[in-house]
Amino acid sequence: MYKIAVIGGGVIGGMVARQLTKYEKSVLILEKEGDVAMGQSKANSGIVHGGYDPKPNSLKAILNVKGSKMMENLCKDLKVKYRKNGTMVVGFTEEDVTQLKVLKERGDLNGVEGLEIISGEEARLKEPNLDETVSCALYVPSGAIVCPYELTIHSIGNAMDNGAELKLNFQVDKIENKGKYFLITSSKGDVVEAEYIVNAAGIHSDEIAHLIGDRSFNITGRRGEYFLLDKETGDLVDMTIFRVPTKMGKGVLATKTVDGNILLGPTSEDIEDKENKETSAQGLGLVREREREFFKNIPWDKVITQFTGVRAHGDQGDFIINSPMERFVNAAGIESPGLSSAPAIAEMVVEMLMDMGVNSEARADFDPIKKGGTNFKDLSMEEKNALIQEDDTYGRVICRCEEVTEGEIRRALRENPPARDVDGIKRRTRSGMGRCQGGFCMPNVAEIIADELGISYDEVTKMGGNSKYTFGRIKG
Numbered sequence: 001m002y003k004i005a006v007i008g009g010g011v012i013g014g015m016v017a018r019q020l021t022k023y024e025k026s027v028l029i030l031e032k033e034g035d036v037a038m039g040q041s042k043a044n045s046g047i048v049h050g051g052y053d054p055k056p057n058s059l060k061a062i063l064n065v066k067g068s069k070m071m072e073n074l075c076k077d078l079k080v081k082y083r084k085n086g087t088m089v090v091g092f093t094e095e096d097v098t099q100l101k102v103l104k105e106r107g108d109l110n111g112v113e114g115l116e117i118i119s120g121e122e123a124r125l126k127e128p129n130l131d132e133t134v135s136c137a138l139y140v141p142s143g144a145i146v147c148p149y150e151l152t153i154h155s156i157g158n159a160m161d162n163g164a165e166l167k168l169n170f171q172v173d174k175i176e177n178k179g180k181y182f183l184i185t186s187s188k189g190d191v192v193e194a195e196y197i198v199n200a201a202g203i204h205s206d207e208i209a210h211l212i213g214d215r216s217f218n219i220t221g222r223r224g225e226y227f228l229l230d231k232e233t234g235d236l237v238d239m240t241i242f243r244v245p246t247k248m249g250k251g252v253l254a255t256k257t258v259d260g261n262i263l264l265g266p267t268s269e270d271i272e273d274k275e276n277k278e279t280s281a282q283g284l285g286l287v288r289e290r291e292r293e294f295f296k297n298i299p300w301d302k303v304i305t306q307f308t309g310v311r312a313h314g315d316q317g318d319f320i321i322n323s324p325m326e327r328f329v330n331a332a333g334i335e336s337p338g339l340s341s342a343p344a345i346a347e348m349v350v351e352m353l354m355d356m357g358v359n360s361e362a363r364a365d366f367d368p369i370k371k372g373g374t375n376f377k378d379l380s381m382e383e384k385n386a387l388i389q390e391d392d393t394y395g396r397v398i399c400r401c402e403e404v405t406e407g408e409i410r411r412a413l414r415e416n417p418p419a420r421d422v423d424g425i426k427r428r429t430r431s432g433m434g435r436c437q438g439g440f441c442m443p444n445v446a447e448i449i450a451d452e453l454g455i456s457y458d459e460v461t462k463m464g465g466n467s468k469y470t471f472g473r474i475k476g
């Protein structure tokens, strides 16, 4: 019997689990996929929003501002890439200036520091490639960027280093309330028991709530499509640029990522099938069209990949954080600014659990620092040499684009939460994230995975399940 089961291995489940392990060791994370960070927390813009956009006094406003203030220190502890690059919301017309004033007023009320409305010229001094037609902007110095899947993986890893357990490929299908505990059954028939449950199942959080008879909200999948450009294009923009928002959200953005690529998108389209992560010619066409408002000189020939993320859009107009039943907490409908708010959401959820009886005495042995080493390429020459002397697998570069060594790949297969497939290695080490998108390194990565896991090369998958790369030998 576990004390608390957290359903969902996204950034919310991860942060909640980590926050819980400050007080309680018996924490279980249940994730339906073969790895963590496979939902919204994998494919989003990675912006730590200042908090000027949500309605004052809403959970989104309060938790966004609090979460974004917590993020920098948290990222230091978790060894996650974070950079305060600043945000600008740009406008083109007199009407947009009025909108920007509304945003500034809202931001001031929400407690966002340093907001300033500036002219088009001032905006171009900060971002020289901005189009001539940009006539005004809201400057948000507290805006930052983070690597969203790294934040998720490292928060879950730190929770596990502190005693939490993770069950992958466990799709929660049934929840029975047995009075003092819940019986949780997976779609394969596996069963676990837990006294408390946190529902952090993202786009499926309404379906999890339905399992206990809570039909108070519904979630719609809202698809967002992106282009990712080669690091060579990094001079295009340094800050995060938004357009004045519309009813459908914040519109497309242009930003540098923490790894130095340029990210353009996302679209915003409600979809029937919540798991539809396809990109479309129409969606990507729209991104191209909208981005031209910001920059005329986008090097479209430097696109290295495109992808889709699906937002968990709730029907309550705010994050849904409540307790519909004793010992059960919903952290549902956590769409944007959910990544920015995640540390504050975790604190709120854990306080709710404590009010219901979960231990509130801090553990003396909790270690907030994520175990594990720094990326090889970020070490000094002396440190690199010392590491190679200790372990010569750090002397063999596997991914040439991102300079990832064999040692780092082996480490990602051993550290919490361990990678089990090629995409898992990619998210943990960046091997395969570069210009060639794994064209050169994938066969070597697969070989290392097979060796570490003691499986045959044919059994290595891209992303679990049947996503095998190879089917027998050509000359065999």
Ligand SMILES: Cc1cc2nc3c(=O)[nH]c(=O)nc-3n(C[C@H](O)[C@H](O)[C@H](O)COP(=O)(O)OP(=O)(O)OC[C@H]3O[C@@H](n4cnc5c(N)ncnc54)[C@H](O)[C@@H]3O)c2cc1C
Residues within 6 Å of the ligand: 007, 008, 009, 010, 011, 012, 013, 014, 030, 031, 032, 033, 036, 037, 038, 039, 040, 041, 042, 043, 044, 045, 046, 047, 048, 049, 170, 171, 172, 173, 200, 201, 202, 203, 204, 205, 208, 223, 224, 225, 266, 308, 309, 310, 311, 312, 334, 335, 336, 337, 338, 339, 340, 341
């Ligand atoms: C396109 C896009 C752009 C965004 N941009 C930003 C941004 O720039 N800044 C920002 O602050 N926020 C942004 N967000 C929002 C942010 O990504 C989310 O708020 C955040 O990732 C939510 O995390 P989560 O853990 O609730 O959901 P997820 O990351 O989706 O995690 C839920 C997990 O639950 C698992 N699961 C589902 N059903 C079950 C089940 N039955 N059993 C077991 N496991 C289950 C899923 O597989 C998944 O791993 C964006 C979102 C999208 C999609």
